[in-house]
Amino acid sequence: MGIWDLWNRKSSKDFAKDRLKLLLVSDRAGCSSEVMELMKNDIISVISKYMEIDEEELDIQITKTESEDHRGMIPVMVANIPIRDIKHKGN
Numbered sequence: 001m002g003i004w005d006l007w008n009r010k011s012s013k014d015f016a017k018d019r020l021k022l023l024l025v026s027d028r029a030g031c032s033s034e035v036m037e038l039m040k041n042d043i044i045s046v047i048s049k050y051m052e053i054d055e056e057e058l059d060i061q062i063t064k065t066e067s068e069d070h071r072g073m074i075p076v077m078v079a080n081i082p083i084r085d086i087k088h089k090g091n
Helices: 003-007 012-029 033-048
Strands: 051-053 059-066 073-080 083-086
Antiparallel strands (some): 059 073
16 A cells, blocks of 8 residues: 555544445335445446446435436436546457
8 A cells, every 4th residue: 555545544433434424325216225235246346347447436326316206216226437548448
């Protein structure tokens, strides 16, 4: 670990904030925070195969929207994933 890694480490406040956001999202989705964390990790893993992303700024939210048949509200996952670079084939 270099000196810059120490400088860029998340504080306990940031971890607590992220954990609270995850709990709120999992509550809206009707699934446990553990399942939400697993989904987040899977999303990061898959996208990282093709792009270099900023995992610290990744934001996943569950909201509700009207269904296409207008019969009620349905949960929707919205992901904001900052892309640093797109990996080219062969990388």
